[in-house]
Amino acid sequence: MSKEIKIAIIEDDENLRFLVAHRLSGEGYQVIECGNGEEAEALILNEQPDIVLLDWMLPGKQGSEICTSLREKGFExxxxxxxxxxxDVDKIDAYQFGVSDYVTKPFNMDVLVALLENKVNFIVSSNKTDVNKFGDMEHIPNIHSLVKDGKKIELTILENRILLYFLQNVNKVIKREELMMVVWGYNSDVNTRTLDMHIVRLRKKIEDNPDTPHYLQTVRGIGYRFVAE
Structure with a gap:
């Protein structure tokens, strides 16, 4: 299955690019690579990889510029x-640049592979977009969106990850530490106040009354629980 998946690695650090390419090739993926921002865009448009691993900081052209340009040219x-x-993830507004997800460097290679496998499962399992429903809302994770009362509400990458994890664990009490690990990853240097801030923002988008939340409830001293009824 994964042997049919092509991944582009756009990274100017040659050592890191080699390590990632070597590991992904070993996992059975087709790998193409590039270390220059200017050349990356043409490579991606020509090769049409299924997944692009794109460095935020690149010589020639920044990752955000490449992403924006690719989306404008129809790369989906x-x-x-x-x-x-x-x-930096807060600066990567998914709907502004068109980023699907992110990974923080330095990353654990197993974590990267797990993230990619998750994306591959999405690609293989359906050509249609997955939709999670709760209340009168629909969460469409692949395009970082929420549809409420017929209106589309954009979610940031982090809000999208948080909501998706809650919807995968409905009615379970999720500890703050667990949620931070899932959302920010192994090398997280964020604190619980940052998490709570994102929860507040997410509540404003999904709750009729964010001050007395129906869906995204606080479990005092532990974390949160998502009630979908």
Whole structure:
């Protein structure tokens, strides 16, 4: 299955690019690579990879510029941004640049492979977009969107990850630490206040009354629970 998946690695650090390419080739993926921002765009448009691993900082052209340009030219495949700091993720508005997801450097190679496998399962399992329903809302994770009362509400990458995890674990109490690990990853240097801030923003988008939330409930001293009824 994965042997039919082509992944583009756009990274100017030659050592890291080699390590990622070697590991992904070993996992059975077809790999193409490039270390220059200017050349990357042409390579991606010509080769049409299923997944693009795109560095945030590149010589010639920044990752955000490449992503924006690719989307404008009709490239609709998955683009995963590789960024140096967890805080930078707040700057990567998914709907602004068209980023599908992100991974924070330095990353654990097993974590990267797991992230890619998750994306591959999505590609293989359906050509249609997955939709999660709760209340009178629909969450469409692949395009970072929520449809409420017929209106489309854009979610940031982090809000999208948080909501998706809750919808995969409905009615379970999720500890703050677990949620932070899922959302920001192994090298997270964010604190619980940052998480709580994103929860507040997400509540404003999904709750009729964010001050007394129906769906995204706080479990005092532990974390949160998502009630879908």
């Amino acid at each position: 495949k998955i683009i995963i941004m590789m960024t140096a700091k967890a805080q």
